[in-house]
Amino acid sequence: MTAGGSEPPRLLIRGLSQIATPAGTAxxxxxxxxxxxDVVEDGFILCEGGRITAVGAMSELPALRGEVExxxxxxxxxxxxxxxxxxxxxxxxxxxxxxxxxxxGASYEELHAAGGGxxxxxxxxxxxxxxxxxxxxxxxxxxxVRSGTTTFEAKSGYGLDRETELAQxxxxxxAGGVPTFLGAHAVPPEFSEAGAVAYLEFLIAEVLPEAxxxxxxxxxxxxxxxxxxxxxxxxxxACRKAGLELRxxxxxxxxxxxxxxxxxxxxxxxxxxESTRSAGIAALAASDVTAVLLPLSALFLGRPMPxxxxxxDSGAVLALATDFNPGSSFSESLPLVCSLACTQLxxxxxxxxxxxxxxxxxxxxRADRKxxxxxxxxxxxxxxxxxxxxxxxxxxxGPVVHTVVQGGEIALAGSA
Ligand code: NIG
Ligand code: FE
Numbered sequence: 001m002t003a004g005g006s007e008p009p010r011l012l013i014r015g016l017s018q019i020a021t022p023a024g025t026a027x028x029x030x031x032x033x034x035x036x037x038d039v040v041e042d043g044f045i046l047c048e049g050g051r052i053t054a055v056g057a058m059s060e061l062p063a064l065r066g067e068v069e070x071x072x073x074x075x076x077x078x079x080x081x082x083x084x085x086x087x088x089x090x091x092x093x094x095x096x097x098x099x100x101x102x103x104x105g106a107s108y109e110e111l112h113a114a115g116g117g118x119x120x121x122x123x124x125x126x127x128x129x130x131x132x133x134x135x136x137x138x139x140x141x142x143x144x145v146r147s148g149t150t151t152f153e154a155k156s157g158y159g160l161d162r163e164t165e166l167a168q169x170x171x172x173x174x175a176g177g178v179p180t181f182l183g184a185h186a187v188p189p190e191f192s193e194a195g196a197v198a199y200l201e202f203l204i205a206e207v208l209p210e211a212x213x214x215x216x217x218x219x220x221x222x223x224x225x226x227x228x229x230x231x232x233x234x235x236x237x238a239c240r241k242a243g244l245e246l247r248x249x250x251x252x253x254x255x256x257x258x259x260x261x262x263x264x265x266x267x268x269x270x271x272x273x274e275s276t277r278s279a280g281i282a283a284l285a286a287s288d289v290t291a292v293l294l295p296l297s298a299l300f301l302g303r304p305m306p307x308x309x310x311x312x313d314s315g316a317v318l319a320l321a322t323d324f325n326p327g328s329s330f331s332e333s334l335p336l337v338c339s340l341a342c343t344q345l346x347x348x349x350x351x352x353x354x355x356x357x358x359x360x361x362x363x364x365x366r367a368d369r370k371x372x373x374x375x376x377x378x379x380x381x382x383x384x385x386x387x388x389x390x391x392x393x394x395x396x397x398g399p400v401v402h403t404v405v406q407g408g409e410i411a412l413a414g415s416a
Contacts, residue, residue, distance in 0.1 A: 009069050011047040011379070011408055016073035017387035019043040019055060019373055021080055022358040027367030028290065029354050031315045037350040039389070045078060047379035047408040055373055071410075076402055077389040079353060080371050081150025081380025082334040083360035086271050086292050088325035089140040089154040089177070090168045092132055093124025095326040108301050108328060109253060113225060118158070118186045121326055125158035130167040137175050140324070140332065145411050147333040148401040150380035151361065151370050153321075155219055157182030161190075162207050169214035178364045180247060181215035183207055184227050184235045196231050204238040212242035216365065217268060219247040222258040229257035236265055245365065247292075251276040253303075262289045269319070269363045273306040274298050281307055285314035290363050293355075294323035295340035296331050308345035318347075319363050320355040335400050338393035349390040379408035 022029060023036035044061050046054040054062070098111055098120065111117045128136065137154070144152055154172045156179070159165035165183050172179040183203040191199035211218075218239030222232040236246050245268045250258020252272040259280040262270040270284070271292035284291050293306045312318055320337050323329040334356050341352035361371035369378050384391055385402035392400055404412035 009067055010064070011069045011071065011405065012064065013045045013071045013073050013078065013381070013383070013405070014061070015058060016043045016045070016076055016078050016383070017041065018077040018389050019045060020077065020353065020389040021373040022354045022371065025372075025374065027371070028317045028359045028362040030317045034312055034318060034354055035348050035350045037353055043078075045373060045381060047405070050379055050408040052373060052375055052377050052379050054375060071403070073383060075387060076383045076385060077387060077391070078373060079382050079384065079389050079392060080357045080373050080377075081382055081404070081406060082148045082356050083151040083364065083366075083371050084144065084149045084321050084324070084332070084334055084356070085153050085269075085319055085360035085363040086294060086321035086323050087152055087154050087332070088157065088323070089144070089152065089332070090133060090137045090156070090172050091121050091125055091158050091326055092128035092136050093121060093326065095120060095330075098327065099330070109225060112186075115189070117327055119189065121158045122160050122186070122188060125168070126161065126164050130171060133167060133171045134174065137171055137177075141175055141177075143332045144324075145404055145406070146401065147335060148382040148404060149332065149334055150382070150404065150406045150411070151178070151364065151366065153178040153180055153364055155180040155182035155185075156211070156215070157185030157219070160186065160188035165207050166210055166214065169211060173214060179215045180217045180219050181208070181211040181239065181244065182219040182221070183211065184220040184232065186221065186226060196227055197234075200227075200231055200235050203235065208238060208242050212239070212244055215244060217245035217247050219249065221249045222256055222261065223249065223252055224254050224256060229261055232258070233261055233265070236261075236267070240265065247271060251280065255280065259283050263287050271321070271323075272297070273311075274303050276307060278310070281310050281314055281316065284311060285316040288317065290317040290319050290359065292319045292321050292363060293345065294321055294329065295345055296333075296337055297323040297329040299340060299344075300329045300331070305344045308341065308347055312347065312351060317359060317362070318351070318355050319359040320352060321360060335392055336397060339396045342393045343396070349393045352393055353389075379405060381405040
């Protein structure tokens with residue numbers, strides 16, 4: 001910060017081997033545009049007041065007067081700050097015991113049905129209290145920044161009672177995240193007798209009125225063993241009426257009608273899609289619902305990968321995210337997501353970059369400010385420790401993130 005002021009100082013990043021950013025200004029990018037990334041060689045980026053004000057080749061760098069902080073970019077490349085549009089980062093405890101059980105052969109769905117899985121994180125999250133949750137999220141957020149994430153969404157859904165659901169949403173907002181109300185994640189034990197519909201009625205009457213002031217979107221786990229299509233519709237319609245955007249966890253293990261419901265309700269996104277077949281792919285391609293793919297979750301659970309290539313080729317809007325959570329995807333790394341996108345989903349590095357910048361920002365309603373290195377956009381920039389930006393996906397599990405700039409200030413200094 002400047003002395004006595006709250007504005008970040010001007011920051012000039014100079015001598016960058018490459019600056020890579022989704023092409024143009026439109027969002028979302030789909031069809032051929034999904035793979036369009038503009039690259040400037042030997043470039044500079046100028047940030048002022050937390051925004052990007054100029055980008056170009058070093059040969060075009062204007063003379064700058066006054067105070068300017070300089071960052072030397074020689075040997076580095078720049079991409080937009082990564083946008084993680086699907087996480088469950090606000091949780092307490094871990095599921096390392098369950099991880100070991102799964103390694104020995106137990107399935108995720110079996111553990112869930114036996115009262116473990118999501119419900120074991122609900123117990124830990126309820127017990128943590130609001131300040132314990134804030135501490136946990138601060139740690140998870142620091143991990144995300146180290147992986148180059150500068151904008152993150154996080155869901156409630158580990159409270160499943162009024163107090164803890166609202167506490168999760170408050171903690172997410174206070175940490176600068178984009179909060180999503182996922183009250184319909186599982187039926188909590190207190191409602192196991194009364195059932196899913198009684199639980200949803202409780203959520204709609206007792207939690208939604210306040211949740212709608214804290215969250216930007218609502219989400220539901222539409223799946224065998226969680227909520228069915230009619231239950232999901234009832235919850236989502238009430239959430240939409242309360243002013244929330246709609247998202248769905250759908251087609252993770254079974255095709256249970258999530259795609260038609262997402263289209264019917266005009267949802268912002270449907271996320272997972274590991275089990276989606278050709279009719280669902282065609283329906284999504286003909287819609288404006290974003291398909292959010294979560295390859296880390298498929299990897300972590302040993303499940304089939306989602307049909308990314310078919311979705312991309314048929315013109316669907318694609319985004320990529322981590323699904324960071326303690327049970328089905330204990331990783332906050334979008335660079336790893338990009339590696340899986342290129343090695344397992346058959347996406348090009350350019351498509352992967354667009355999917356976790358501009359298109360992910362679109363899912364969060366922020367594509368006018370986030371996800372591009374262009375004048376007017378927020379000064380959220382990741383410097384990679386390589387001359388070619390495609391090392392983002394190429395260096396599988398490597399320490400690719402060198403420096404992170406968030407709102408024009410250095411959030412992570414030279415670490416690769
Ligand atoms: O997106 N599928 C449901 N919800 C999360 C997992 C949450 C958990 O296992 O704690 C998911 O994979
Ligand atoms: Fe999820």
